[in-house]
Amino acid sequence: xxxxxxxxxxVLRNRRRTILTLLSMVGGYVIVTLVLSVNYGSYxxxxxxxxxxxxxxxxxxxxxxxxxxxxxxxxxxxxxxxGQLSQAQGVRxxxxxxxxxxxxxxxxxxLPVEVRGVEPxxxxxxxxxxxxxxxxxxxxxxxxxxxxxxxxxxARVARQLDLEPGADLVLIAQGADxxxxxxxxxxxxxxxxxxxxxxxxxxxxxxxxxxxxxxxDQAHRWIxxxxxxxxxxxxxxxxxxxxxxxxxxxxxxxxxxxxQVVAREFYETMQADQQGGMIASYILIFLVCIGVLNxxxxxxxxxxxxxxxxxxxGTPPHRLFGMIVLETLVLATLxxxxxxxxxxxxxxxxxxxxxxxxEPIEVSGLYFSHFRGRMSWDMFAIPTALVxxxxxxxxxxxxxxxxxLTPLDAMRRL
Amino acid sequence: MQASIQRxxxxxxxxxxxxxxxxxxxxxxxxxxxxxxxDQVSLxxxxxxxxxxxxxxxxxxxxxLQLMGGLExxxxxxxxxxxxxxxxxxxxxxxxxxxxxxxxxxxxxNLIPVLTAAENCEYIMLLQGVPKAxxxxxxxxxxxxxxxxxxxxxxxxxxxxxxxxxxxxxxxxVSQPDIILADEPTANLxxxxxxxxxxxxxxxxxxxxxxxxxxxxxPMIMERASRLIQLRDGRIESDEVRA
Ligand SMILES: Nc1ncnc2c1ncn2[C@@H]1O[C@H](COP(=O)(O)OP(=O)(O)OP(=O)(O)O)[C@@H](O)[C@H]1O
Ligand SMILES: [Mg+2]
Numbered sequence: 063x064x065x066x067x068x069x070x071x072x073v074l075r076n077r078r079r080t081i082l083t084l085l086s087m088v089g090g091y092v093i094v095t096l097v098l099s100v101n102y103g104s105y106x107x108x109x110x111x112x113x114x115x116x117x118x119x120x121x122x123x124x125x126x127x128x129x130x131x132x133x134x135x136x137x138x139x140x141x142x143x144x145g146q147l148s149q150a151q152g153v154r155x156x157x158x159x160x161x162x163x164x165x166x167x168x169x170x171x172x173l174p175v176e177v178r179g180v181e182p183x184x185x186x187x188x189x190x191x192x193x194x195x196x197x198x199x200x201x202x203x204x205x206x207x208x209x210x211x212x213x214x215x216x217a218r219v220a221r222q223l224d225l226e227p228g229a230d231l232v233l234i235a236q237g238a239d240x241x242x243x244x245x246x247x248x249x250x251x252x253x254x255x256x257x258x259x260x261x262x263x264x265x266x267x268x269x270x271x272x273x274x275x276x277x278x279d280q281a282h283r284w285i286x287x288x289x290x291x292x293x294x295x296x297x298x299x300x301x302x303x304x305x306x307x308x309x310x311x312x313x314x315x316x317x318x319x320x321x322q323v324v325a326r327e328f329y330e331t332m333q334a335d336q337q338g339g340m341i342a343s344y345i346l347i348f349l350v351c352i353g354v355l356n357x358x359x360x361x362x363x364x365x366x367x368x369x370x371x372x373x374x375x376g377t378p379p380h381r382l383f384g385m386i387v388l389e390t391l392v393l394a395t396l397x398x399x400x401x402x403x404x405x406x407x408x409x410x411x412x413x414x415x416x417x418x419x420x421e422p423i424e425v426s427g428l429y430f431s432h433f434r435g436r437m438s439w440d441m442f443a444i445p446t447a448l449v450x451x452x453x454x455x456x457x458x459x460x461x462x463x464x465x466x467l468t469p470l471d472a473m474r475r476l
Numbered sequence: 477m478q479a480s481i482q483r484x485x486x487x488x489x490x491x492x493x494x495x496x497x498x499x500x501x502x503x504x505x506x507x508x509x510x511x512x513x514x515d516q517v518s519l520x521x522x523x524x525x526x527x528x529x530x531x532x533x534x535x536x537x538x539x540x541l542q543l544m545g546g547l548e549x550x551x552x553x554x555x556x557x558x559x560x561x562x563x564x565x566x567x568x569x570x571x572x573x574x575x576x577x578x579x580x581x582x583x584x585x586n587l588i589p590v591l592t593a594a595e596n597c598e599y600i601m602l603l604q605g606v607p608k609a610x611x612x613x614x615x616x617x618x619x620x621x622x623x624x625x626x627x628x629x630x631x632x633x634x635x636x637x638x639x640x641x642x643x644x645x646x647x648x649x650v651s652q653p654d655i656i657l658a659d660e661p662t663a664n665l666x667x668x669x670x671x672x673x674x675x676x677x678x679x680x681x682x683x684x685x686x687x688x689x690x691x692x693x694x695p696m697i698m699e700r701a702s703r704l705i706q707l708r709d710g711r712i713e714s715d716e717v718r719a
Pocket of ligand 1 (some may be wrong): 486512513531532534536537538539577
């Protein structure tokens with residue numbers, strides 16, 4: 063207790079200097095918190111959007127489909143499986159998708175396209191596909207007056223093949239049984255622009271796609287959405303255990319993967335990006351360190367004579383070392399406390415309101431309109447650990463110096 | 477007198493000798509610039525002695541006290557505390573030795589400025605691992621004995637020079653050392669305050685039997701010593717015991 067009191071009073075000894083040091087530490091803390099928070103918050107926003115719009119939180123596929131997609135590697139589209147999946151803890155929505163390639167023909171030209179068979183209503187509820195329409199209307203599962211199924215096409219498909227809503231689209235591909243598939247569809251809507259992810263898509267009602275590829279009652283992925291993309295691992299586990307609990311599906315080689323596995327490369331580059339975003343704050347921490355080191359060194363040098371007396375009367379070196387470290391940690395703790403009080407409301411505001419961008423920016427097909435924060439305990443814990451750790455590191459040199467003093471040499475400097 | 481003490485010492489080294497130096501030397505520099513700050517000094521200090529070390533500036537008073545207190549290593553010779561040689565001690569042992577056996581009073585700047593008078597005294601007992609309740613009791617009684625009972629909560633800056641030195645005496649005493657070494661404790665005080673401090677130290681010496689060795693320039697202060705060791709050029713010039 064006396065030692066803590068001693069450290070505390072030594073910290074208060076040169077108030078002006080303490081305040082300056084504290085300010086730089088608090089500033090470092092707040093800036094690191096906010097950089098961290100906006101960094102994570104923006105990625106959260108992006109991932110939230112990305113998983114919802116494109117890959118879901120969890121996918122159920124045939125074994126190996128994710129690594130090597132083949133037309134034949136399918137999952138059943140079956141009411142009992144649907145029921146079993148939706149029973150899993152945390153599942154909010156689910157929908158099947160059939161995915162393959164085809165060659166599309168317009169009047170004059172042809173173009174390779176990505177075909178997606180979806181359940182129009184479920185798909186729209188889950189991925190809000192209709193929001194991405196740039197022309198025409200959304201897909202229905204019904205055949206039109208000519209007995210043709212409807213199709214949505216990407217903007218590039220529309221342009222290359224010179225197609226507009228109402229036009230006919232021809233798809234040609236090989237079916238699962240090896241036969242040549244060949245079918246006519248009515249374009250009802252166009253998705254996004256030519257730069258969008260959907261630009262080469264042809265979206266068909268699931269039943270139409272199953273007919274086309276000769277995959278009755280089958281698809282390639284069940285897309286599952288839970289409440290939070292950050293809890294995808296837990297959701298995947300729940301889905302797995304739900305499947306394991308049903309004799310029909312327990313032995314089936316179904317693979318349940320969270321989005322981090324489905325989009326492994328994307329996830330990894332994103333994490334690297336995020337680290338890159340932190341470099342600025344590491345530099346900042348470094349600068350703060352230099353300032354703090356300077357202060358502590360100064361306060362140690364000033365007290366050299368005093369340390370000499372302390373050593374003369376029998377203070378062992380490690381005590382003196384501990385004293386300097388303790389002083390620095392007292393300062394660091396104070397800085398973290400003040401930093402937290404300051405950063406918390408700002409972060410709350412960033413999380414709830416955010417800073418609108420003058421123009422939304424696009425990162426790999428995803429749009430940001432706001433800088434947003436993330437309100438979670440680690441946004442404060444990381445800077446706290448960082449400030450503490452660096453303070454400790456910075457204290458080592460002055461503390462070692464003080465510990466090594468010989469009492470007489472030190473006292474001569476009084 | 478000195479001879480008789482030495483004879484007793486060899487018969488029973490712990491009974492009548494607290495401190496002993498044998499041919500203690502401390503040299504600084506080398507060749508032309510060699511300074512024999514202390515040159516083969518042998519002396520013994522008996523318990524309850526109140527010894528003044530006097531001599532002109534540069535005669536080696538501080539050097540002798542520093543060697544006795546284990547603050548400096550001798551060039552040659554040996555210092556014994558109750559028969560134990562302190563030059564054999566390693567750094568950590570030496571530090572513990574000073575903490576447990578020696579009370580130091582320096583000319584000035586003895587105290588930690590951010591601690592109160594009481595806390596300054598408590599600090600050394602904290603190092604010794606004395607339990608809190610006992611620390612408190614010993615601090616109270618010690619400050620009382622040096623006449624500072626009302627000033628326990630003052631910081632050094634709020635005390636006069638004489639009061640600060642009293643706190644330093646209290647701090648030196650409170651750890652219950654074998655001997656208190658004081659290097660010119662009154663040098664920064666006016667002569668009246670210096671005499672008062674010495675009277676107080678003498679009182680502690682008589683009543684509680686604490687052994688003191690102090691150096692001084694001041695003839696008024698020398699008067700109060702029960703033994704006067706005179707140094708010149710690092711050697712003992714005279715060693716006289718008064719009644
Ligand atoms: N660290 C040192 N380096 C070199 N010479 C030293 C050192 N310390 C002391 N001396 C020399 O040793 C001699 C004795 O010094 P010491 O300090 O013991 O004298 P003193 O009797 O205490 O003097 P004063 O009354 O001025 O305090 C002096 O000549 C001094 O210059
Ligand atoms: Mg001296």
